[in-house]
Amino acid sequence: MKGATTNICYNVLDRNVHEKKLGDKVAFYWEGNEPEETTQITYRELLVKVCQFSNVLRKQGIRKGDRVAIYMPMIPELVVAMLSCARLGALHSIVFAGFSAESLCERILDSSCSLLITTDAFYRGEKLVNLKMLADEALEKCREKGFPVRRCIVVKHLGRAELGMGDSPSQSPPVKRSCPDVQISWNQGVDLWWHELVQEAGDECEPEWCDAEDPLFILYTSGSTGKPKGVVHTTGGYMLYVATTFKYVFDFHSEDVFWCTADIGWITGHSYITYGPLANGATSVLFEGIPTYPDVGRLWNIVDKYKVTKFYTAPTAIRLLMKFGDEPVTKHSRASLQVLGTVGEPINPEAWLWYHRVVGSERCSIVDTFWQTETGGHMLTPLPGATPMKPGSATFPFFGVAPAILNESGEELEGEAEGYLVFKQPWPGIMRTVYGNHGRFETTYFKKFPGYYVTGDGCRRDQDGYYWITGRIDDMLNVSGHLLSTAEVESALVEHEAVAEAAVVGHPHPVKGECLYCFVTLCDGHTFSPTLKEELKKQIREKIGPIATPDYIQNAPGLPKTRSGKIMRRVLRKIAQNDHDLGDTSTVADPSVISHLFSHRCLVTQ
Ligand code: PRX
Secondary structure, eight states: OTTOOBOHHIIIIIIIIIISOOTTSEEEEEEOSSTTOEEEEEHHHHHHHHHHHHHHHHHTTOOTTOEEEEOOOSSHHHHHHHHHHHHHTOEEEEOOTTSOHHHHHHHHHHTTOSEEEEESOEEETTEEEOHHHHHHHHHHHHHHTTOOOSEEEEEOSTTHHHHTOOSSTTTSOOOOOOOTTOOOOOOTTTEEEHHHHHHTSOSOOOOOOBOTTSEEEEEEEOOTTSSOEEEEEEHHHHHHHHHHHHHHHTTOOTTOEEEEOSOTTSHHHIIIIIIHHHHTTOEEEEEOSOTTSSOTTHHHHHHHHHTOSEEEEOHHHHHHHHTTOSHHHHTSOOTTOOEEEEESSOOOHHHHHHIIIIISTTTSEEEEEBOOGGGSSOSBOOOTTTSOOOTTOOBSBOTTOOEEEEOTTOOEEOSSEEEEEEESSOOTTOOOEETTOHHHHHHHHHSSSTTSEEEEEEEEEOTTOOEEEEEEOSSEEEETTEEEEHHHHHHHHHTSTTEEEEEEEEEEETTTEEEEEEEEEEOTTOOOOHHHHHHHHHHHHHHTOGGGOOSEEEEOSSOOBBTTOOBOHHHHHHHHTTOOOOOOOTTBSOTHHHHHHHHTOOOSOO
């Protein structure tokens, strides 16, 4: 209805509490990094916390349309923060807590966020991450670039024990591990403690009524030019799409306990930890830790603890756990499991079969869900119990999704075919723009094949009509389900004074799916050494984040280029894999570089 208004926070909380009488239902079981650190939060409690924090944000001057950056680990306050933004019609821009200070700064500046919400520190397995320090560095960089962020709200997470918080299970997560070694610096006039602010805040807050097309959030994803794109999703369509896909793809029933292991810093967490499950009044697990800590049976331990019925993870996690054999899985009951989902990258049939046979004891449906940050929710996916499965295929389109496979000339291919995966018509959850750059939105997704949305993925359709994603066909890399562009890694490398030129390609990896293989040409006067390699890795971690750390760095006195100077990545990929079947190399300006690179390949992971 034209002129109608809505609010997604109202729909996922107030409506569930007041109309559906789900106030006492658990919204989240929170499981901390340590198995003993747990808490739970009901829909009513979540609503109160969100109202309090919305009042805090309002008091800090946050209004509809403002942008708020969030840089936090997987703690309940992360969900509270994002829903509070949504309640006020402010756009949240969540930056994965594994990203570097530089990446955070770049994202804050791109969407001129006026406020940052972060955390003192957290543990990821054994590793302590001093997040506040990274946030401070990012804010300092923003100031240097002439953009002072007004406020930084800090959740005391590792320091919770000192506050005497966490005695009541539904209040705040208890955190046993204190962190004497974490030094938190405090910027007077900018930093504010979360717990102090909410103490003074009222627990009712009228939502800001929004148009269906009002923006809901920005989430950055790598772009092939190297500069991340701020994907913008809007209120109505996104809400409908995540609610519906969650319901059908996971065959949701009210008694389910759902667990998506993704981080909320990625779209999977936005859609299938926060918005999709809450829109359906579901109970979910929110997990701060990692699959291998304190041991490799952690995931199955959690499945049994909360009687998880629907479980959603990434192929990289499955491949990682496969390496440890069946026993860490089979020693746990897992009797509650019904549906197992996967997302983020193509799943190899071997991993699919292990997931099905060992984790699912051959009784669970596997849903291999293909989608993207840009699509908001699932696009190609089986429906559990209804779609006959084929290991490695995302099977068929979700309701209302119209895929097509095009050849290089843009012609639609019928029947068995392989080519570019595109969508022929919009769907409710499609992104609406690239923040601040609508032209880039049009060029990236709609220019190559006018009239179609171009995914950037290759795809094959078999004789039974099943779709098989074959991987990216642009300059993007998929490392452990995380997209990176070759350009962003290359620019991080060439910022090092020793590097004149760099070329990065994807290389097969047994756990990550794909890893980074970098070729670097050094400036005169510099020598290639183990120390330099370490410096380059550090450089990438600082510029982008640990996920972009390369597995291989090879010295390349020359790179294979066309006569017009374009680096031939196709050839470099073959060199990295020691595949001498190079195809046509007649356009290579100096063929001698190829044999040199072959004879100096990196043989082991560094
Ligand atoms: O290449 C596809 C791959 O991940 C890309 C999207 O990455 P991102 O925007 O970070 O979102 C990841 C989570 C939705 C896609 O273009 N991808 C995602 N799911 C699958 C997949 N490739 C194959 N099979 C999948 N199920």
